[in-house]
Amino acid sequence: MLLKKVVEEIEAPIACNQVEYHVMLDQTRLLKYLAAKSIPLVSYCPLVQGRAASNETLEAIGKKHGASATQVALKWLLDQDGVAAIPKASRTESQRSNLEALNIGLDDEDRQAIANLPKDRRCVSPGFAPVWD
Numbered sequence: 569m570l571l572k573k574v575v576e577e578i579e580a581p582i583a584c585n586q587v588e589y590h591v592m593l594d595q596t597r598l599l600k601y602l603a604a605k606s607i608p609l610v611s612y613c614p615l616v617q618g619r620a621a622s623n624e625t626l627e628a629i630g631k632k633h634g635a636s637a638t639q640v641a642l643k644w645l646l647d648q649d650g651v652a653a654i655p656k657a658s659r660t661e662s663q664r665s666n667l668e669a670l671n672i673g674l675d676d677e678d679r680q681a682i683a684n685l686p687k688d689r690r691c692v693s694p695g696f697a698p699v700w701d
């Protein structure tokens with residue numbers, strides 16, 4: 569893992585690691601490593617490039633809480649220790665909606681439903697990318 573080399577061999581100070589992470593991509597191994605090194609993870613592509621908005625599971629959870637599917641996806645990320653998210657939002661309404669995600673209270677049933685979503689949906693994988701994981 570290149571990150572491990574940078575952190576442990578070069579001893580470069582790392583403020584955060586920005587990677588693709590969302591409700592449909594498992595980053596457990598990376599999250600554990602970053603937590604052990606006290607490095608926050610910044611979630612790139614937190615709304616699955618718009619796919620979160622039409623996910624039936626997220627929509628159902630959102631309906632239960634009077635929220636949107638995208639708000640549920642954001643709240644799931646933000647409920648995790650050491651995780652921040654940077655959703656793209658150029659419109660004022662989208663920015664407000666993203667902030668309102670903080671008001672949702674996901675319960676164990678919601679988190680289990682999200683855990684059952686496919687976790688292999690990488691959105692960004694350019695030809696020059698390293699071998700992931």
